[in-house]
Amino acid sequence: MIKSILRSFYPAPLNTKPKEWLRASVGACVGVLTASMVCQYFYGIELALHLLGPIGASSVLLFAVSTGALAQPWSIVGSYFVATGSALIAVYLLGHSILSASFAVGLAIGAMCIFRCLHPPGGAVALCIVLSQTDLAQLGFYVFYPVMLNAGILLCCALVFNNLTLVRYPKMHTSSSADINHTNDIPPFERVGFNSDDLDAALSDIGEFVDVTREDLEGIIRSTEKHALRRSMGDIQASHIMSKDVLSGTPETTIKEAIRLLMHHSIKSLPILDSKKHIVGIVSLTDIIKYPASIRNSGALGLFGFKKNISLSDIMHTSVTCVTAAAHIVELIPLLSRQGLHCIPVLQNNEFVGVVTQTDLIAALHRDLMVHLH
Known part of the structure; x- marks a missing residue:
């Protein structure tokens, strides 16, 4: 005592x-x-x-x-x-x-x-x-x-x-889960883990002053979960599960050619590389579908039904979320689920070496689950 x-x-x-x-x-x-x-x-x-x-x-x-x-x-x-x-x-x-x-x-x-x-x-x-x-x-x-x-x-x-001095102040109140589908559905991470109501109930159980913002407390708990998951899953890196034989385009690739590649190989996104294999953008089927609709509704060419020979440089996203080959699988999970990305380019020494898709991630998680069950 x-x-x-x-x-x-x-x-x-x-x-x-x-x-x-x-x-x-x-x-x-x-x-x-x-x-x-x-x-x-x-x-x-x-x-x-x-x-x-x-x-x-x-x-x-x-x-x-x-x-x-x-x-x-x-x-x-x-x-x-x-x-x-x-x-x-x-x-x-x-x-x-x-x-x-x-x-x-x-x-x-x-x-x-x-x-x-x-x-x-x-x-x-x-x-x-x-x-x-x-x-x-x-x-x-x-x-x-x-x-x-x-x-x-x-x-x-x-x-x-x-x-x-690179310390963000004041503390911004941000939502932990973005509504990427614009529906009333509960975000995927909150369906299997703790959600906002659980956190409110826990704070209510304490019933005392806690000198930490609600957002910080949620961040600490989720970070703890991530480190615990990383420890239990071992050293599974992006390089172990990525697809290496990856189709890609260049800024000069036409939309017609991009559609042919995406449809023929049943993929949803196409990385865009320069001559040095540096990733400069990415294009998805959704981007291609949206773009013709926008040009048909504006400009003289759209009024008369003419089509331009559009290249991917006109529609590609230049801000691309990438990971290194040594990135742990736990770092990939929120990117491919919470942020709604279909694939993540993998870099090694700033050079494109492959992609991790949602399918690659599911296969790796299934393999890890089977190992633990046995």
Whole structure:
């Protein structure tokens, strides 16, 4: 029992690298310095020093754990605003006292929860305002100005610095599964694994504050599933399952020739290569079907029914999703299912060496399943 309690005090390992520690440290230093200097310029050194504590605490969240739910823009702006309002209410009712400060913090936490802007330094903002009987107290309702100025400056620093150092901020709310077929059907990954309702139910079971965004939590779980699947499936790489004798076209190949190749060999996509076997595009049957319809409805040639000798360079997709020959099969599964791709070109030293199709993937998964069953 005692060992278990003592073990709980042992610090958990950090899953970040020293490079990230340095980045966060520099960012926090820049943010605190900038906010403090601007506040000092407009309101003087004494008032700037009174509000320095919450700014320092906020900088830890905005620069060190910027993906957390407590570090998002609405969290800092909303919390500073409601904490200031809570402090003014506490001062009005109870004056400047320890009881008033305690009441202000409790009121601020409740308000932050209601307005979904929980941010720990908000409690410090309330304390600073209540316990300051000189500079901040004299401002009355005008205390909102320096407080919100600090919040705005620090937030601007976080937006600029984090994104310049390749840390996306703020955290974007994105859907985990794209609706590629534009139907109401449940995405394939959610039919056999956990879905959005399951995640909501799990968070409801916890019933406590969790400093992680819902999207990050889903990403962590799916990443864990991927690593577990990769461990169980062994070292199956794209080079092991890809089709090597692959038909391809060039930018100069005509649509007529492309249709002949696709129909004769019963394939859905045609990689487009240049003279050095570098992939420069890809064309599918769908692309070919859509294109003639679009030119028939526009332009003088379309009105009179004339047809151009169209080459694949006119309709091919130049942004092609590719994988390396060493890519693990687990990396291919979401590309061929969730993103709706029919085939993925495989590169080795930037040279096209084959494709992995949905059929290749199904055959490999079936073989792996049979091995585990035996």
